[in-house]
Amino acid sequence: MSHATPLDIILWEFDQIAQIPRPSHHEEKIGKYLADWARERGLSVTCDELGDVIIDKPAAPGCEGSPRVILQAHMDMVCVAAKGVAFDPLRDPIKVVSDGKVLRAEGTSLGADDGIGIALCLYVLQDETLRHGPLRVIFTVNEEDGMSSVDMPAQYLDGDYLINLDWEWLGSLCNSAAGCDFIRLSRTAARIPAADGDVTLEVTLKGLQGGHSGVGINLGRANALVCMASALSRLTEADIPVKIAAFSGGQAKNAIPAAAQAAVLVPSDLAQKAVHLLAAYEQDFVSAFGEKEPGYVYAVRQGDAAATGLDTDVSNALLALLTSLPNGVNTMSPFVSSLVESSQNLGLLTVGPEEIVLEAMERSCVNYRAEEILRASRQIAEALGFTYTQGDHAPAWGVNPHSRLVPVTCAVYKEISGADMVVEPVHGGLECGAFYEKNPKLDMIAIGPSLTGVHSPDETCDIDSVRITAELIVKVLERLI
Numbered sequence: 346m347s348h349a350t351p352l353d354i355i356l357w358e359f360d361q362i363a364q365i366p367r368p369s370h371h372e373e374k375i376g377k378y379l380a381d382w383a384r385e386r387g388l389s390v391t392c393d394e395l396g397d398v399i400i401d402k403p404a405a406p407g408c409e410g411s412p413r414v415i416l417q418a419h420m421d422m423v424c425v426a427a428k429g430v431a432f433d434p435l436r437d438p439i440k441v442v443s444d445g446k447v448l449r450a451e452g453t454s455l456g457a458d459d460g461i462g463i464a465l466c467l468y469v470l471q472d473e474t475l476r477h478g479p480l481r482v483i484f485t486v487n488e489e490d491g492m493s494s495v496d497m498p499a500q501y502l503d504g505d506y507l508i509n510l511d512w513e514w515l516g517s518l519c520n521s522a523a524g525c526d527f528i529r530l531s532r533t534a535a536r537i538p539a540a541d542g543d544v545t546l547e548v549t550l551k552g553l554q555g556g557h558s559g560v561g562i563n564l565g566r567a568n569a570l571v572c573m574a575s576a577l578s579r580l581t582e583a584d585i586p587v588k589i590a591a592f593s594g595g596q597a598k599n600a601i602p603a604a605a606q607a608a609v610l611v612p613s614d615l616a617q618k619a620v621h622l623l624a625a626y627e628q629d630f631v632s633a634f635g636e637k638e639p640g641y642v643y644a645v646r647q648g649d650a651a652a653t654g655l656d657t658d659v660s661n662a663l664l665a666l667l668t669s670l671p672n673g674v675n676t677m678s679p680f681v682s683s684l685v686e687s688s689q690n691l692g693l694l695t696v697g698p699e700e701i702v703l704e705a706m707e708r709s710c711v712n713y714r715a716e717e718i719l720r721a722s723r724q725i726a727e728a729l730g731f732t733y734t735q736g737d738h739a740p741a742w743g744v745n746p747h748s749r750l751v752p753v754t755c756a757v758y759k760e761i762s763g764a765d766m767v768v769e770p771v772h773g774g775l776e777c778g779a780f781y782e783k784n785p786k787l788d789m790i791a792i793g794p795s796l797t798g799v800h801s802p803d804e805t806c807d808i809d810s811v812r813i814t815a816e817l818i819v820k821v822l823e824r825l826i
């Protein structure tokens with residue numbers, strides 16, 4: 346490909362990567378492909394025990410003493426197929442289609458998150474005309490489902506600068522990300538039989554916007570679980586004894602629940618009143634969320650008789666839990682306008698035959714606020730008879746006020762495009778948090794070409810933004826010599 350442009354090379358490499366199935370937790374094939382790719386070119390390759398691939402490219406002649414720059418991208422992708430499309434994420438390649446302006450995939454997610462980041466790295470590794478100091482490329486496993494980089498051995502992060510290529514908008518640069526904690530609240534589901542004459546009422550709330558629990562948490566969207574609990578609490582507040590027969594909702598810990606459904610047992614002489622109170626909730630929902638939730642569907646109806654329900658005390662405790670726990674935005678940053686500093690998302694609820702489980706995710710860029718949310722959650726849970734368990738933790742990446750990489754990248758971007766680069770912290774997670782914990786001296790940014798609809802079959806990648814991102818990386822590397 347001697348006459349190929351950098352963009353041609355990147356798109357060709359991306360096409361090759363797209364042939365290799367690589368859902369999270371299944372990165373062996375792509376890892377081997379990348380390690381072989383580098384060995385064939387005489388580059389030094391190491392694989393750590395997680396499966397991360399670390400490739401070193403020597404400095405250009407005369408630049409041996411320059412700072413070491415690490416370029417980094419993740420190997421896994423979120424594989425999603427459109428309705429009706431047969432797709433086996435473990436076997437089937439992604440079919441990339443291009444109209445000359447935009448890349449997309451036929452019927453599935455594209456995997457430009459983060460395959461285009463990998464392709465950009467492969468370009469930098471193979472172009473021998475580039476001028477840069479010692480260069481390391483790190484390809485990580487399992488970013489999308491648990492952020493495995495928190496366990497990466499620190500020795501591989503020995504460098505001065507790190508450019509993460511898992512950002513989705515050219516023209517913006519990320520300089521800080523939130524950390525997160527997963528929590529699980531559980532309690533034995535003490536069930537009792539329905540009393541004679543109990544009436545079962547079914548309540549449904551669906552069609553909400555939902556969305557990402559990090560970057561979407563401040564958009565004023567309704568959490569279906571919390572709304573459902575608010576509706577049902579009206580019964581207990583009116584002294585109607587409630588036995589929850591069923592209650593579930595949410596799709597993932599890190600997504601705002603878009604739907605919830607519940608069934609409650611109430612005494613027959615109070616059923617009319619209960620239906621009336623539950624129906625009246627709709628008006629309040631609309632006044633609180635109206636324009637934000639145009640597609641909502643709320644319905645109350647008498648259902649098939651449930652045989653058992655949680656006893657009234659446990660039912661009340663569950664409703665109190667859902668309406669009292671911190672949910673949504675907790676604090677806004679006092680330093681960066683419109684940045685959410687801390688939040689929590691009550692993401693998944695199941696009321697099983699034996700156990701009630703609520704799973705939530707807290708995010709914060711300040712440890713103090715994380716502790717505040719976790720402490721409140723634990724105290725509320727324990728006071729209501731639930732067991733509190735803290736799960737996985739991903740560290741935050743704070744703003745580095747002394748960064749050299751940020752101003753250098755902004756200056757180069759301005760030279761290339763004439764536009765000012767937006768520097769923005771994000772209320773979502775990035776692997777930079779894990780790297781920061783291992784090597785606090787790393788000066789880091791996240792950049793990348795413009796993607797839309799990631800993690801969905803509508804994912805696209807803007808081709809011209811790939812070209813500009815490559816130019817940006819090349820010139821920043823040169824400037825850091």
Ligand SMILES: [Zn+2]
Nearest residue numbers: 458459488511
């Ligand atoms: Zn990503």
